[in-house]
Each structure stands twice: as C-alpha cells, then as structure tokens.
Amino acid sequence: MTSISNDTSARTSADLVVQNLVAHGVTHVFGIPGAKVDRLFDALVDSSIQTVVTRHEQNAAFIAAGIGRLTGRAGVALATSGPGASNFVTGLATATSEGDPVLAIGGAVKLEDRLKLTHQTMDTVSLFKPVTKFSAEVTAPAAVSETIANALRTAESGRQGAAFVSLPMDILNQPAVGSVLADRPVPQPGRACDSALVEALTILRKARRPVILLGLMASKPAVAEAVRRLLSVTGAPVVGTYQAAGAVSKDLSTRFGGRIGLFRNQPGDRLLHEADVVLTIGYNPVEYDPSLWNVDDGRTIVHVDVVPAELDNRYAPAVELLGDIAANVGALAQAVGALARSETLETVLREYKADRALAFSQAYSRPGHALHPLEIVRELADVITPDVTTCLDMGTFHIWLARYMMSFRARQMLISNGQQTMGVGLPWGIAASIVNPGQKVVSVSGDGGFMMSSMELETAVRLKSNLVHVVWVDQGYNMVEMQERKKYGRGSGVEFGPIDFAAYARACGAGGIAVDSPASLRAALRTAMDAQGPVVVSVPVDYSHNQQLMAPLAGLGETSAAA
Secondary structure, X not given: OXXXXXXXXXXXXXXXXXXXXXXXXXXXXXXXOOOOOHHHHHXXXXXXXXXXXXXXXXXXXHHHHHHHHHXXXXXXXXXXXXXXXXXXXXXXXXXXXXXOOEEEXXXXXXHHHXXXXXXXXXXXXXXXXXXXXXXXXXXXXXXXXXXHHHHHXXXXXXXXXXXXXXXXXXXXXXXXOOOOOOOOOOOOOOOOOHHHHHHHHHHHHXXXXXXXXXXXXXXXXXXXXXXXXXXXXXXXXXXXXXXHOOOOOHHHHHHEEEEEOOEOOOXXXXXXXXXXXXXXEOOOOOOOOHHHHOOOOOOEEEEEEXXXXXXXXXXXXXXXXXXXXXXXXXHHHHHOOOOOOOHHHHHHHHHHHHHHHHHXXXXXXXXXXXXXXXXXXXXXXXXXXXOOEEEEOOOHHHHHHHHHOOOOOOOOEEOOOOOOOOOOHHXXXXXXXXXXXXXXXXXXXXXXXXXXXXXXXXXXHHHOOOEEEEEEEOOEOHHHHHHXXXXXXXXXXXXXXXXXXXXXXXXXXXXXXXXXXXXXXXXXHHHHHHOOOOEEEEEEEOHHHOHHHHXXXXXXXXXXXXX
16 A cells, blocks of 8 residues: 655645556556646646546547446546536446546636636536536645546446546645555455345246346456356356457357347347346346336346436336445356256257358448448457457447447447447547557547547547547447438438548548448558557448348337436
8 A cells, every 4th residue: 555644745636646547457548638726737747647638528438437337436527627528428427327437637726716707617416417426626735536436446446437526626636644544455246145146046046047147347348357256157048238248258159149229129139038037147128128128028137236226117126236246246156957848949049150141141332432331340259359449439330330240359349339429430449549558459430420429539649549440430329310210201400512532641641542342441441450549541431232231030029218
C-alpha cells in the first residue's frame, strides 16, 4: 500500500487528484482542457500518466470506457466545466449500460459562483446522476481523496459502470489536505450460499431441455473460462447476447446456437423458446428484453450475476446465485454433471449451422454493384485472427457482424447493444490499441456512425494506433430506414450526402483505401493489416438484403425491439 505523508502544504488539490489516479494504476487520461480545469492538466504533466488530448469530450469518454471494458479497471476522462463536462453524457450513459468502468472528471466554476448566472456554470452532478453509478462534487480539499477513491470503487464494483466527479476551480487550486486513498484494492464478492447453489443444481438436474444464456458479464475473461468448464461438463446448448461475444471457445462451438438481440427471429430465440430451464450468466435485461425471449413466461430461470435480478413479469428467477460470477459458475461446473439432451434442441443447433453456411454460400454481389453484407463479413473473417480485437459501432452492419462473425476469445469483439450508441467504434479501437499496442485492431462503422467520431482519426494518427477502420458506405442511416420501411413502407429523415472517406483519412494523416469489389476489398484489407498506423478502408454496401435480418422465424412470430 502506498504511504503518503499528511503534510500537503506544498501540494494543491489538483496534485492530490493526480496522486490518487497514479496510486490506482491509471496510465492514461483522455480529454480536452479548459480554464476551470487547467490546474489539473498542469499537474498531470509532472506525473507518470499520459495525457491524451482528444477532439471531442464524448469520444474521450468512449475511449476511457473501452479501456475499462478491456482491462476491468476504470478508464479516466477529463474535461472543463459547462459544455465540456456535459459532452460526457452519452459516453457515460453508454458505459453504465454496457458495464464498462469509467471515471469522468469535470471542472466547475468556483463554489461561490455555483448559483450565479456566470460563464459555464452548470449543475453537472444532477445532470449525471441518472446515467452513472456515482455523481458527486468535491466541496473541500479534505474531500478530494475520499471522493476520487469512492468514485473509482463504485465504477469498478458489482456491475461496473460510470462515475462522475465535479471539481470546482477554486478547490483544485487550494492546498491539498489528506492522504491518498485510491490505492486500496476493491473488495471482491465471494460465492453464493450453499443453499442457493443446491437449489440451482436441483433445478438444472431435473431439466429436460436446459439452455444457457450468456450476457455481457460472461465475456469477462475469468467468467468466460468458468463458462467453458460448465459447457464441457453439461453439454448444454448455449446462446449469447451480442455483448457476450467470445465467451464460448472454438472447441465448444458445436453447442453454440448463435447470438440473440434486437429482433426475435434467430435460432437462439428458438432454443430459448423450447427450453424448460434457462440458466442466465451475467445477463442484463438492457441487452435483450426478457419479453422478447421469454414471451410466455414458460421456463424456469436460474440467475447467476454479481447483482440481484431486476424483477420483470418475464424475468422472475426461481433462484439467484449472487456474488463472484466466475466462482459460482465454477461451483456449478464442479457439481452438476452432464445435463439432459433434447432432440428438439439438438435439431435447432444443427439447423443453425446449416442455415449459417447456406447464407454465406448465397452471398454474392452483382458486377458493378455494392457488396453483399456477408461478402464483407467473409473478407473480414479472413483477416481477423484470434489476436485481433474487433470494435463495432452501431448500425445495420453491426447486426450482420454480430450474427455471422464468430469470436472465440473473451472481449475480442466489443459490441454496444445497451444504449445502441453510434460513434463508439473508432474510439473503442483506439482504446484497444492502447491496451494491446503489439496487436492489430479492426474497428467497423457505417458512414453515419463514423462521422460522429471521425475527428478522432487524427488522435489515432498521433498515438500511432495500429488499427484498421472499415466504413460500410450507403449514404444513409440504414438501421433506422430498415425499420421505417417495415412499419410505414418508406424511409424518412435518413439520407445524407457522399464523402470520400479515403481522402478524408489521408487528410488526417492516416492511410485511406476505397474499394468497389470483393477482390479489391480482400487486397485492401491485407494491405491495411500489414501497414503501421491507422488505415481507413471504405466499402460500398448493398443493404437490399436486409429482409434477411427481420424475417420472422417459423413458430416464433416477429416480435422485435425497435432500435
């Protein structure tokens, strides 16, 4: 444990903030400076922390969240008062929905000016309370370490998420009071009680058609390892939400029934519908509403998570194993034994494999036209090896990739499906390149989502991020249009003009390649993967095949969650 003298007469509160971050193991801070918080930026210069200046505060929060998802430790974002801090809102809401630990620090006007109509005054603490796990303002130098340490603890504990701390300008400049507190380890939860474990084992052993449903917490490396042991022992069919990508290893892929989310029309939905018992592991209803996969409330649910279930008419578990998820899944794996196999479920698993292969075999673009989505998926799959992290933005393309791109490494594929936030792909890619600088990163977005964070391409160039960013180009907000056409027979408010993304990339100092055929895409991806530094590859996509994404599956109807 770090020992810090209580004699703080030579230090400001800004220095104490930085010392707490260093003691906690923070290596990077992302953000944009301003007058109300410049003392803190100045203090960072003399620390071991690297300050990364971003081009927008929202993207600073996205990058910090990507750090949090990949490491399990809070990434840190920093901005000035007023609009600087308020630009964090979308990034922090996304982080909390996705279970990504983040600490955002915002500057504020002097305490005596808080209630005045003065430059950049804003009640940011109230603003952030609905979208974070912790939101507080430091009102005295003696509270600096307490507030920073507790914010970090809250962000990293339980179901992880975002924390916000407001630091008034005058507090930052005052002499520091108190010791560093953020070096204390966060206590870890233990295993569930024996009685709950016995009850869960009894339910699983009696099940005739058990199915395992993996949620976002299942893709944490330690939990994924325990999940794989459980699958090996039980032989149960398993499905996952989009955020659970990578939890199932390749050797267990025969038990995998695919990913579920957004539209209730997947083989995984059929598996859940046929199940009499569903074991959920690290699942959060925000990923995929229980009313979609448990339509008739006709199955017994066993809930394994770090927090109690949020009760729902369609999600009321018979038993809950709370605490350390990996420990609880490991305990089940050790005691449960092989579970019953149902020919009905086995048939669905076989059909899933056959349908997936058929979809790829029929995916061809017409000469002179944009590419079929699965042609792009197929080419990406050829270059995304197990050591390549993939970061997906939000759009129609992410449904194609989430359904058809396989991933067998925990946290290899980062996907948003909580807030379904556009613009996360490139910032997450930057985060992945920081966490694993020796590995290649592939980030993917649509042309709409890319332009919401494309300014960070210059940041990626400055950081020498070893990433390839692939832009699916159709000149429209297609995911919205797809649903509008289904509901109203036409699209509205979804079209925008063309951009030469290859030229845009080169203007930012990155590589830029435009492709127009599967063969040129194949060559471009190989060139980009061999290059050092960021490269943008733009690909025209033919979304006329989107009916495949929304078509109802026989026997399930077409209940869907509109995005």
